[in-house]
Amino acid sequence: MAPITYKEIHLVNRPEGMPSDDDFKFVEQTVPALQGGEILLKTLYLSVDPYMRGRMQDAKSYIAPFQLDEAITGGVLAEVIASKSPQFKQGDIVNGNLKWGEYNIAKADGLQKVDPSIAPITTRLGVLGLTGLTAYFGLLDIGKPQAGETVVVSGAAGAVGSIVGQIAKLKGAKAVGIAGSDEKIDYLINELGFDAAVNYKKDSFVEDLANALPDGVDVYFDNVGGDVSDAVMRLLNRNARIPLCGAISSYNAAGKDLGPRIQTSLIKTSSMMQGFTLGNYAADFEKGATELGQWLQAGKLKYEETIVEGFENTPQAFLGLFQGSNVGKQLVKVADPDFAKL
Structure with a gap:
């Protein structure tokens, strides 16, 4: 040979x-x-x-x-x-x-x-690998969505965000996505079943976001950081939870990432922000993969x-x-x- x-x-x-x-x-x-x-x-x-x-x-x-x-x-x-x-x-x-x-x-x-x-x-x-597990553990362990609450996810049409919103719906919460094109907004609402979605690239983003969130934000799954997250922080409800998964808006920034300070928003609302990586949950991978697989086979998760x-x-x-x-x-x-x- x-x-x-x-x-x-x-x-x-x-x-x-x-x-x-x-x-x-x-x-x-x-x-x-x-x-x-x-x-x-x-x-x-x-x-x-x-x-x-x-x-x-x-x-x-x-x-x-x-x-x-x-x-x-x-x-x-x-x-x-x-x-x-x-x-x-x-x-x-x-x-x-x-x-x-x-x-x-x-x-x-x-x-x-x-x-x-x-x-x-x-x-x-x-969906049955690292990205699905990231969505699963970050949302359920840190976000802890409850029925009737509002879950917001940035980067919602991506590999992690699209699963986050669907799991939120499975737990009886309202899912609101943030993405970067009208095609993605349509996909989130009409294919994945999000309750609402907002295009962050539009000049009216801040106003559109507030209109999509009349009851505020109970859980914010943050994949992007930057101006998008600054806008969400202004709408936090009391005792909101923020799983901090990524900050893709700043990954290619040549200088320091500067923006509004979030401490006041967290203090005023008694909110909790926690960063995580999937390795934190290595001992529970089998449990997460099993439940994701069951949802997928039952047609409850799309990807x-x-x-x-x-x-x-x-x-x-x-x-x-x-x-x-x-x-x-x-x-x-x-x-x-x-x-x-x-």
């Missing part, structure tokens, strides 16, 4: 402001001979996620930064091509945190087998995927996250399986 050559995507610059194509480099590699316990994986789908932008900075955070001139890593769905591990066989579909590469060599530790009969395999990178075709288009798919080009989960399709029947 001739050696397999493939490409990886390396980070070669730490971007200031919005990343560009120049920050990424496609590097050709050759698959080495498998050693004992190793598995050769062919990448089928890559996940691109906003948190990866933070890992491009050399700064202390909850997860180590990407290293320059090394492959970027993230959520990957792959097919086992060859295996020297008793845990996996040729044709198995797995997911794990792997390199942005057309192939990977991995150990069994850290890989999870995916059963294609339960749901489309891509759901393991979205959308924006899939870019071609490994060579991975950087553009990543940059699209910050331009609002995706609805639901952003994925890159790299290849079809060689052996698995999906």
Whole structure:
């Protein structure tokens, strides 16, 4: 068998402001001979996620930064091509945190087998994976929505936000979304069942938001920060809860992110804001995944995927996250399986 050559995507610059194509480099590699316990994986789908932008900075955070001139890593769905591990066989579909590469060599530790009969395999990178679990734990553990309350979610048409609003509805709350286009507003209301949605790019956003929230805000699931969150903070009810999931509006800011101070709003309303990352809930992943799976199979959860075709288009798919080009989960399709029947 001739050696397999493939490409990886390396980070070669730490971007200031919005990343560009120049920050990424496609590097050709050759698959080495498998050693004992190793598995050769062919990448089928890559996940691109906003948190990866933070890992491009050399700064202390909850997860180590990407290293320059090394492959970027993230959520990957792959097919086992060859295996020297008793845990996996040729044709198995797995997911794990792997390199942005057309192939990977991995150990069994850290890989999870995916059963294609339960749901489309891509759901393991979205609604039944890290993004679905982020929505589940952030909303239910920190937000604690009650029947009749109002839940507001920013970035509502994204992978996490779209699930947050639907879970809020399942708990009997009113769901109000904030998104960046009229098409997304229509999707939130008419496809996902949000009670209302507001386009933050309109000049009338602040007024539109207030009109959509006559009863104020009991839970604000914050994915974006910035001016959008400043507007929501003015409408908090007493004892509001704010799960702080992301701040995508500032991820590419060249300077410090400045804005109104929120302390007074929190004090006046006795509100609670808590930041979190999904790793906080690692011990409960199985519980969350089980309930999400039950809702999905019962038709109580809908999901959308924006899939870019071609490994060579991975950087553009990543940059699209910050331009609002995706609805639901952003994925890159790299290849079809060689052996698995999906």
